[in-house]
Amino acid sequence: MLWVAIVGLVATAAALALAGRRVLFLYRLAKSGQPAPERIAYARENVGTEIKAQLVEVFGQRKLLKWTPSGTAHFFVMWAFFILATVYLEAYGALIQGAITGRPDFHIPLIGTWPVLGFLQDFIAVAALLGLIAFTAIRIKNSPKKLGRGSRFSGSHLGGAWFTLFMIFNVIWTMFLFRGAAVNTGNLPYASGAFASEAVAKILPTSEVLEEIGLLLHIGVMLVFLVFVVNSKHLHIFTAPMNVLFSRRPDGLGAAQPMRSDGKVLDFEEADPETDVFGRGKIQETSWKGFLDFYTCTECGRCQSQCPAWNTDKPLSPKMLILDQRDHAFAVAPYLLAGEKEKESFGQDVLALLDKPLVGEDGVIHPDVLWSCTNCGACVEQCPVDIEHIDHILDMRRYQVMIESSFPSEAGVMLKNLENKGNPWGMSEMKRAEWIEELDFEVPIIDEKMPEDVEYLFWVGCAGALEDRAKKTTKAVAELLHIAGVKFGVLGPMEACTGDPARRLGMEFLFNMLAQQNIETLNDAGVKKIVATCPHCFNTLANEYPQLGGTYEVVHHTQLLAHLVEEGRLTPITPIEEKITYHDPCFLGRHNKVYAQPRDIMAKVPGVQTQEMHRCKDRGFCCGAGGARMWMEERIGKRINTERVDEALTTDPDTVSTACPFCLVMLGDAINEKKNAGQAKESLEVVDVAQLLIKSIKQG
Numbered sequence: 001m002l003w004v005a006i007v008g009l010v011a012t013a014a015a016l017a018l019a020g021r022r023v024l025f026l027y028r029l030a031k032s033g034q035p036a037p038e039r040i041a042y043a044r045e046n047v048g049t050e051i052k053a054q055l056v057e058v059f060g061q062r063k064l065l066k067w068t069p070s071g072t073a074h075f076f077v078m079w080a081f082f083i084l085a086t087v088y089l090e091a092y093g094a095l096i097q098g099a100i101t102g103r104p105d106f107h108i109p110l111i112g113t114w115p116v117l118g119f120l121q122d123f124i125a126v127a128a129l130l131g132l133i134a135f136t137a138i139r140i141k142n143s144p145k146k147l148g149r150g151s152r153f154s155g156s157h158l159g160g161a162w163f164t165l166f167m168i169f170n171v172i173w174t175m176f177l178f179r180g181a182a183v184n185t186g187n188l189p190y191a192s193g194a195f196a197s198e199a200v201a202k203i204l205p206t207s208e209v210l211e212e213i214g215l216l217l218h219i220g221v222m223l224v225f226l227v228f229v230v231n232s233k234h235l236h237i238f239t240a241p242m243n244v245l246f247s248r249r250p251d252g253l254g255a256a257q258p259m260r261s262d263g264k265v266l267d268f269e270e271a272d273p274e275t276d277v278f279g280r281g282k283i284q285e286t287s288w289k290g291f292l293d294f295y296t297c298t299e300c301g302r303c304q305s306q307c308p309a310w311n312t313d314k315p316l317s318p319k320m321l322i323l324d325q326r327d328h329a330f331a332v333a334p335y336l337l338a339g340e341k342e343k344e345s346f347g348q349d350v351l352a353l354l355d356k357p358l359v360g361e362d363g364v365i366h367p368d369v370l371w372s373c374t375n376c377g378a379c380v381e382q383c384p385v386d387i388e389h390i391d392h393i394l395d396m397r398r399y400q401v402m403i404e405s406s407f408p409s410e411a412g413v414m415l416k417n418l419e420n421k422g423n424p425w426g427m428s429e430m431k432r433a434e435w436i437e438e439l440d441f442e443v444p445i446i447d448e449k450m451p452e453d454v455e456y457l458f459w460v461g462c463a464g465a466l467e468d469r470a471k472k473t474t475k476a477v478a479e480l481l482h483i484a485g486v487k488f489g490v491l492g493p494m495e496a497c498t499g500d501p502a503r504r505l506g507m508e509f510l511f512n513m514l515a516q517q518n519i520e521t522l523n524d525a526g527v528k529k530i531v532a533t534c535p536h537c538f539n540t541l542a543n544e545y546p547q548l549g550g551t552y553e554v555v556h557h558t559q560l561l562a563h564l565v566e567e568g569r570l571t572p573i574t575p576i577e578e579k580i581t582y583h584d585p586c587f588l589g590r591h592n593k594v595y596a597q598p599r600d601i602m603a604k605v606p607g608v609q610t611q612e613m614h615r616c617k618d619r620g621f622c623c624g625a626g627g628a629r630m631w632m633e634e635r636i637g638k639r640i641n642t643e644r645v646d647e648a649l650t651t652d653p654d655t656v657s658t659a660c661p662f663c664l665v666m667l668g669d670a671i672n673e674k675k676n677a678g679q680a681k682e683s684l685e686v687v688d689v690a691q692l693l694i695k696s697i698k699q700g
């Protein structure tokens with residue numbers, strides 16, 4: 001047995017040296033990135049939350065199990081990695097014990113002869129084998145050769161994925177060869193329980209040499225796999241738990257992150273574009289968390305399959321956005337990690353690569369890719385390893401807008417209007433209160449302090465105050481609150497845009513300006529509770545204003561109305577005999593997890609028959625307006641709002657409902673086009689759930 005041990009241990013040392021070298025390289029590359037101290041601080045201060053995240057996301061595979069067939073297969077293969085580690089412990093024990101005593105009958109102390117462990121090892125290996133068969137079938141069915149862009153694997157490194165499956169298969173069959181032979185020689189530590197090993201033993205001859213070959217093959221396969229893993233996308237085995245640990249909680253949605261330079265939040269009064277990092281213009285300006293995202297991508301393509309831009313033939317794939325940055329980071333890594341002397345020896349080709357802009361016609365990411373994103377969050381929501389695509393996109397947009405002044409020109413008009421008039425349309429602030437004149441009751445305009453008896457500040461939003469279709473929602477909500485006896489006031493001309501479109505475009509400076517102005521107004525008025533009809537305003541007020549010192553209790557109107565209906569303060573009576581399909585606004589649903597309340601309201605309206613679209617709730621499909629896309633032309637591929645309305649039409653609805661003024665406009669425009677083309681019935685309309693509710697209440 002001595003030669004077996006020598007071969008096994010020498011091979012192990014060589015593989016560990018190769019793998020260790022690669023791990024050191026990856027560590028140094030990530031460390032060369034921008035600091036992200038907030039990630040470490042959060043993990044440190046929220047140990048309980050992080051443990052729960054590891055249990056649910058990593059060990060429980062929550063997100064993957066939403067994709068039932070592949071998720072179940074992955075669940076078993078992942079657990080095989082943990083449980084079969086005990087088989088490798090036994091293998092190394094046998095290797096060493098065999099060399100010392102001549103008999104490789106090692107068992108793990110205390111639990112090593114327990115039949116339950118023997119059973120568990122065999123069971124998980126068989127389950128993983130079935131998982132491999134499922135993976136193979138899924139990959140063949142979803143082959144990019146067959147489905148083209150429709151395949152979530154389109155653009156992924158397919159060779160590496162097949163090799164990974166092959167290596168896991170090798171781990172399993174060599175395990176059974178080793179254990180089956182050990183059953184016959186009497187060296188397997190389990191008298192019973194290892195059912196599959198015992199079955200394999202029946203077809204093997206009794207041979208110590210066969211056991212030794214099995215042992216060496218089993219160890220050898222693992223060593224080759226280890227070296228391959230740390231050099232491939234399968235690296236996620238090790239990095240996924242770390243990426244989950246350092247991800248934002250509860251997820252990378254909701255608030256956009258403030259701009260940081262050298263790990264500190266940038267103060268625009270003191271910031272200097274010459275010395276501070278403004279977003280990301282080069283790969284070396286990526287934070288270590290960004291590098292960790294690159295290392296962790298499994299190339300599964302779940303993000304790509306849900307992306308509205310990708311699904312309407314635009315060049316943006318969230319997966320490729322991560323992979324292209326990763327490939328570039330690896331290409332420039334030798335220079336980034338070289339010492340000063342060594343750097344002098346690099347040729348022009350490497351230096352050119354280093355100067356390659358992150359975004360540009362000849363950059364790592366094409367501008368059409370960057371500007372196609374609606375910030376809908378479908379990618380972040382689906383990513384099983386918590387990669388934060390929107391953070392990457394926003395950082396790149398910030399550099400493009402604030403340093404390069406390079407962005408779709410149409411959006412420039414919106415920025416100018418925000419700066420000069422405080423709303424994207426450039427309308428007079430006096431128009432913000434005009435909708436009140438159409439009501440038959442008084443709405444107090446708060447110009448100083450909130451009166452004691454006024455409970456909510458109704459944040460109307462620019463669209464809600466100035467856009468005709470959205471104004472109908474505003475009036476419906478005001479009337480409903482009035483009927484329910486909820487005291488509320490509005491800021492009227494004192495309200496300015498929350499800054500969401502500026503921030504999502506990348507103009508952080510303007511966002512800061514508008515946000516600070518609004519926070520001052522809200523704080524001076526002593527506002528505590530806010531109700532907002534626009535999910536973008538709702539998200540900004542609730543999740544982003546606390547970054548600048550504005551902390552309020554913010555609800556979306558659907559949350560408040562559902563509560564009032566539940567309490568019996570609003571009672572829909574008149575039946576609305578319509579078939580209605582509800583469209584989830586991304587910034588209400590995915591970004592803030594409000595899925596139930598709009599549906600609860602509709603469920604309480606008599607006569608309403610609801611029908612879900614194929615893509616709904618956390619897999620809902622964007623209307624195309626988020627991420628400041630509302631203010632840009634959509635020149636590439638199919639229009640996202642048309643795609644969404646096509647899907648709505650498959651439910652044959654009488655009405656499409658939603659809970660966002662931007663969705664209302666986008667879907668309304670697409671429905672009008674369909675009507676003009678004779679592809680939708682004339683009576684079809686899109687309404688806010690508040691309009692449905694008031695209709696049922698008022699007619700009663």
Ligand code: SF4
Binds near residue numbers: 306307310316318
């Ligand atoms: S946020 Fe939405 S549009 Fe942007 S990359 Fe992700 S899925 Fe695509």
Ligand code: SF4
Binds near residue numbers: 300304318385386
């Ligand atoms: S980013 Fe996440 S969802 Fe997208 S391919 Fe990578 S691992 Fe999969």
